[in-house]
Amino acid sequence: MILLYASTFTKALGRLTSAEQKQVKITAFDLAQDEAGNGLQLHRVDKSPGFWTARVSQDLRLVLHKDGAHTLLAYVDHHDAAYRWAERRKLVPHERTGAMQLVQIVERTEEHLVYTESVGAVAPQPAATHRPFATLSDDALLNVGVPRDWLEAVRNADEASVDGLFDLLPDEAAEALLDVATGGRIEDHVAATAVAGADPFAHPDAQRRFRAVAGIEELKAALDAPFAQWAVFLHPAQRAPVTRDWQGPARVSGSAGTGKTIVALHRAVRLAGTEGARVLLTTFSKPLATALADKAMLMTEAVPERRDRLTVRALDQAAYDLYAAAFGQPSLATASQVRAAIEAAMKDGRGAGHDAAFLLEEWDEVIDAWGIADAQSYAAVPRLGRKTRLGPKQRESAWEVFAYVRERLGERGLTTWADVYARLGERVAAGKDIRFTHVVVDEAQDLSVAQARFLAAVGRAGGPDALFFTGDLGQRIFRLPFSWAKLGIDVRGRATVLKVCYRTSHQIRQTADRLLGREITDQDGVTETRTGTVSVFDGLEPVLALVDDTVAECDAVAAWLRAALAEGFAPDELAVLVRGQGQLGRGRAAAKAAGADLRVLTMHDAKGLEFRGVAVMALDEDVLPDADRLAGVGDIADLEAVQDTERHLLYVAATRARDRLMLAGVAPGSEFLDDLK
Numbered sequence: 001m002i003l004l005y006a007s008t009f010t011k012a013l014g015r016l017t018s019a020e021q022k023q024v025k026i027t028a029f030d031l032a033q034d035e036a037g038n039g040l041q042l043h044r045v046d047k048s049p050g051f052w053t054a055r056v057s058q059d060l061r062l063v064l065h066k067d068g069a070h071t072l073l074a075y076v077d078h079h080d081a082a083y084r085w086a087e088r089r090k091l092v093p094h095e096r097t098g099a100m101q102l103v104q105i106v107e108r109t110e111e112h113l114v115y116t117e118s119v120g121a122v123a124p125q126p127a128a129t130h131r132p133f134a135t136l137s138d139d140a141l142l143n144v145g146v147p148r149d150w151l152e153a154v155r156n157a158d159e160a161s162v163d164g165l166f167d168l169l170p171d172e173a174a175e176a177l178l179d180v181a182t183g184g185r186i187e188d189h190v191a192a193t194a195v196a197g198a199d200p201f202a203h204p205d206a207q208r209r210f211r212a213v214a215g216i217e218e219l220k221a222a223l224d225a226p227f228a229q230w231a232v233f234l235h236p237a238q239r240a241p242v243t244r245d246w247q248g249p250a251r252v253s254g255s256a257g258t259g260k261t262i263v264a265l266h267r268a269v270r271l272a273g274t275e276g277a278r279v280l281l282t283t284f285s286k287p288l289a290t291a292l293a294d295k296a297m298l299m300t301e302a303v304p305e306r307r308d309r310l311t312v313r314a315l316d317q318a319a320y321d322l323y324a325a326a327f328g329q330p331s332l333a334t335a336s337q338v339r340a341a342i343e344a345a346m347k348d349g350r351g352a353g354h355d356a357a358f359l360l361e362e363w364d365e366v367i368d369a370w371g372i373a374d375a376q377s378y379a380a381v382p383r384l385g386r387k388t389r390l391g392p393k394q395r396e397s398a399w400e401v402f403a404y405v406r407e408r409l410g411e412r413g414l415t416t417w418a419d420v421y422a423r424l425g426e427r428v429a430a431g432k433d434i435r436f437t438h439v440v441v442d443e444a445q446d447l448s449v450a451q452a453r454f455l456a457a458v459g460r461a462g463g464p465d466a467l468f469f470t471g472d473l474g475q476r477i478f479r480l481p482f483s484w485a486k487l488g489i490d491v492r493g494r495a496t497v498l499k500v501c502y503r504t505s506h507q508i509r510q511t512a513d514r515l516l517g518r519e520i521t522d523q524d525g526v527t528e529t530r531t532g533t534v535s536v537f538d539g540l541e542p543v544l545a546l547v548d549d550t551v552a553e554c555d556a557v558a559a560w561l562r563a564a565l566a567e568g569f570a571p572d573e574l575a576v577l578v579r580g581q582g583q584l585g586r587g588r589a590a591a592k593a594a595g596a597d598l599r600v601l602t603m604h605d606a607k608g609l610e611f612r613g614v615a616v617m618a619l620d621e622d623v624l625p626d627a628d629r630l631a632g633v634g635d636i637a638d639l640e641a642v643q644d645t646e647r648h649l650l651y652v653a654a655t656r657a658r659d660r661l662m663l664a665g666v667a668p669g670s671e672f673l674d675d676l677k
């Protein structure tokens with residue numbers, strides 16, 4: 001007998017009080033030890049073959065499905081609700097895809113009633129005539145996993161009933177139809193077809209809702225984290241890159257909220273399952289690494305040996321530790337020390353024909369990144385990613401400045417981050433142990449050249465699956481683009497894109513997507529496309545408020561926040577985001593006027609976070625793009641790339657919102673808002 005549990009069960013469990021949850025778990029554990037259920041009070045659900053209820057307490061019932069070979073924990077609720085749920089369900093493999101589905105029985109005479117019930121109070125709508133799926137054939141619908149019983153209801157669905165319909169269909173069918181309803185093609189969602197004799201629970205689409213457990217320990221671990229759906233039920237497109245034996249560096253991308261971080265976590269935990277593996281799961285900032293570490297702890301609770309093989313740290317921190325162990329603690333030069341040295345050299349008459357901003361970028365992206373130590377090396381280096389060409393004379397004059405900077409830093413015993421990564425890279429290339437057999441990098445779009453070179457060395461020294469990246473080119477907010485392939489990280493042919501957005505409502509994601517192109521191609525020709533992305537839930541349209549002055553803006557944002565609070569949003573579920581430190585005051589004033597203690601953050605600091613409601617404010621013409629940043633661009637040819645990072649910042653900020661989004665500023669507002677109007 002195989003014991004399984006369904007995502008409907010863990011979701012239902014999450015809705016109960018913690019005392020009730022405890023009782024349910026005891027019943028579930030009893031069941032795991034006594035699968036025949038002899039010691040439990042089981043009752044057959046008359047109208048639904050295979051369904052039983054197990055008594056948890058006087059009031060609570062656990063719904064099971066038993067077919068001899070399998071026992072499935074399907075649902076849990078109070079007595080009447082549990083029976084009602086079971087009476088309306090059947091468990092059957094889909095006739096075309098073969099994936100096991102928990103299908104809701106269609107009540108033909110009451111189709112509208114069924115839909116509206118599931119989404120709560122939906123007022124009767126005036127007759128809507130548009131039926132978005134009316135012309136889809138049986139074949140087209142069956143191919144994406146729509147159960148046969150639902151074909152007619154799907155084709156009959158109109159604008160008023162369509163949202164409720166999505167809640168009632170199996171996820172794979174709902175996602176395909178959501179895409180169609182928003183202009184996508186149903187052919188892009190054809191599910192894997194049934195293989196004769198295959199286990200219907202093993203189908204990739206079944207694995208996103210059913211999970212087999214090997215024993216009581218595994219069940220305990222799973223039920224102790226009932227809210228963490230992502231820890232168990234991966235989408236097939238998420239599971240595939242996690243489980244595959246990649247024959248080279250691989251990269252997973254996708255719009256904000258498609259679960260890239262979740263994929264990185266699962267991949268790291270999976271790699272840590274191999275004896276002898278030492279896995280580094282990393283990202284670019286400490287707060288993000290801390291959040292990753294918390295999730296990794298949750299996932300490895302029941303597998304302590306994996307936890308021991310997994311290190312979660314920000315990349316700079318990990319590099320610092322490795323460097324300190326190999327060479328002693330580095331004394332790192334700050335950006336302002338480098339800038340001061342460049343300015344001092346220029347004051348001395350070096351670097352004629354260049355300006356300081358240009359030389360600082362040249363230092364960061366070429367001299368320091370590539371560890372250039374003398375004029376000959378500089379004359380020969382390809383200057384990857386730099387757009388303005390430099391002739392031999394110009395390089396000679398620039399080198400006068402860089403030689404001076406190197407000397408000054410050397411005198412003070414200072415190292416740069418690029419030096420740290422370069423020396424570690426050399427150590428790895430020389431076959432010295434760097435502690436890690438695998439590196440999994442989240443938010444990889446913001447890697448620096450020096451970091452990427454170091455990782456390339458790790459990739460060369462390790463096995464074919466040593467490097468795994470997740471990221472979104474549309475969220476590159478710190479770095480200018482450069483070629484990974486030229487540095488030795490070639491993901492071509494091993495790049496996949498996730499298309500199901502779990503975080504943001506359909507309306508918020510669509511609005512945010514308008515800020516970016518449908519496709520972004522990196523320097524190596526790898527294209528990431530946003531078309532076909534669907535969100536798993538609907539919400540309100542984002543609010544855009546362009547007002548006359550900052551006082552009116554404060555009032556508008558405060559009113560919006562108050563309305564959300566009045567509707568039951570907790571203060572920690574809301575955030576106010578602004579472009580930079582200079583606008584934090586405006587954000588705080590709005591939060592204060594709303595009378596709530598809310599997080600007020602810069603857009604950079606909000607990376608990787610999520611909130612139920614987000615107000616992005618101070619979106620003024622001279623704030624975004626940041627006028628100072630644009631004025632400080634040293635190489636005018638980089639202007640567009642810098643402008644892109646500013647646009648990405650607004651995308652990042654807007655996609656932190658799950659349910660509600662407000663965008664506010666003083667008229668005429670940021671030029672980027674024009675794309676949203």
Ligand SMILES: Nc1ncnc2c1ncn2[C@@H]1O[C@H](COP(=O)(O)OP(=O)(O)OP(=O)(O)O)[C@@H](O)[C@H]1O
Nearest residue numbers: 229230233234235256257258259260261262502503
């Ligand atoms: N398979 C899943 N089932 C349920 N929830 C999921 C699943 N995958 C991801 N999520 C949830 O979706 C949200 C977004 O996931 P995640 O942070 O991994 O996305 P992301 O692509 O890394 O986003 P960003 O690009 O904004 O950093 C999280 O709340 C996560 O728990």
